[in-house]
Amino acid sequence: MFLGRIEGIVWASIKDERLRAVRLCILQPVDEYDNPWGEVQVAVDRLGLVDGDLVFWVDSTEAGFVDESRGLPSEISIVGLVDQVDLAEAGGVGEADREG
Amino acid sequence: MELARVEGVVVATAKVDRLHGQKLLVIDLLRADLTPAGTQIVAVDTVGAGVGEVVLAVRGSSARQTDKTAHLPTDTTIVAIVDEVVYRGRCVYRKRDPEKESDVSGQD
Numbered sequence: 001m002f003l004g005r006i007e008g009i010v011w012a013s014i015k016d017e018r019l020r021a022v023r024l025c026i027l028q029p030v031d032e033y034d035n036p037w038g039e040v041q042v043a044v045d046r047l048g049l050v051d052g053d054l055v056f057w058v059d060s061t062e063a064g065f066v067d068e069s070r071g072l073p074s075e076i077s078i079v080g081l082v083d084q085v086d087l088a089e090a091g092g093v094g095e096a097d098r099e100g
Numbered sequence: 101m102e103l104a105r106v107e108g109v110v111v112a113t114a115k116v117d118r119l120h121g122q123k124l125l126v127i128d129l130l131r132a133d134l135t136p137a138g139t140q141i142v143a144v145d146t147v148g149a150g151v152g153e154v155v156l157a158v159r160g161s162s163a164r165q166t167d168k169t170a171h172l173p174t175d176t177t178i179v180a181i182v183d184e185v186v187y188r189g190r191c192v193y194r195k196r197d198p199e200k201e202s203d204v205s206g207q208d
Contacts (some may be wrong), residue, residue, distance in 0.1 A: 008187035010103070014147050015180035016166045024101065024156070024180075026132050027185055040132040042101040042156055049191065061180060064165045071165040073158045073179045074101055076114065 001091070003082065004029045004051040010042050025049055027057060027076065030086055034093040043076040048062050054082040055095060101156045103130040103182065106149050110142050118172050125149060125178065127157055132187045143176040144169055154193055156180040 001054060005031075008026035010020075023045040029038040043057055046066050057063075057078045064071035085093050104127035112124065123145040129137040134154070141157075146168045150157045155178045163177040164170055185193040 008185065008189075010156065010180075010181035010182055011184040011186075012182050014166075015156070016146055018166055019179055026185070039137075042103060044101075060162045061165075064162055071162075073162055073165040073169075073177060075158055075160050075162040076101065 001034060001056045001058050001079065002029055003085070004043075004078070005036075005080075006045075006049045006051055006055060006058050007040065008051065016073055018070060019044075019074075020070065022046075023048065025078065027055070027078065028092070029057075032051050032053075032093060034088060043078050044072055044074040045047045045078050047078060047081055048056075049078065049081065056080045056082055057080075101158050101179070103132065103185065104128060104155055105130055105132070105136075105179075106151050106153050106155060106178075107140065109153060109204065111195075116173060118127075119127070119144075122172065122174075125151075127176075127178065129157070130154070130193070133140065133190075134147055134193050141176050143178050144172060144174040145178045147181055149178050149181050154182040154185070154195070156182060184208045 004027045010024040025045040027043040055078045063077035066077045107128045108126040110124035129139040183195045
């Protein structure tokens with residue numbers, strides 16, 4: 001699993017039936033110091049995320065199994081909203097932006 | 101999933117049995133700001149996408165996680181036709197509405 005930031009949303013009304021009612025977010029992978037890496041991806045969001053949220057996500061075939069339904073056609077799925085990252089050294093991403 | 105623009109259609113008469121009846125499209129992968137990423141691939145289309153449309157493509161083994169592609173020899177499947185992309189608080193893409201366009205042409 002990896003960390004990432006939500007940077008946007010993709011709307012699509014014509015889609016595969018397994019993606020019906022599934023939110024699709026634009027995800028920027030980041031490291032534990034909030035530095036972006038890799039290519040921006042479109043990811044399945046089951047959590048109702050908003051721009052700026054710090055999340056963790058899975059890739060490859062595992063991404064299709066985020067709930068009890070059949071596998072989703074997605075190679076990237078967000079599986080959690082990060083509250084806090086504690087590192088041995090100072091300077092980590094810290095608390096997520098979302099207020100309680 | 102990756103954003104992509106449909107660039108063209110692939111026609112192939114001789115192909116493996118499992119690909120018979122499948123629509124194959126050439127797609128150009130896009131970055132989140134809709135600029136071309138420089139990679140073109142052939143994808144199986146399950147949603148009826150047309151040339152010029154922005155779509156979502158799934159790659160790798162996940163490309164077979166739809167009812168229509170479950171047993172196909174494909175590593176890239178088009179699974180959605182994109183209506184709108186909002187990136188960093190800005191709408192970077194909105195699909196053109198053909199009905200509104202026909203209204204405009206009707207005024208000529």
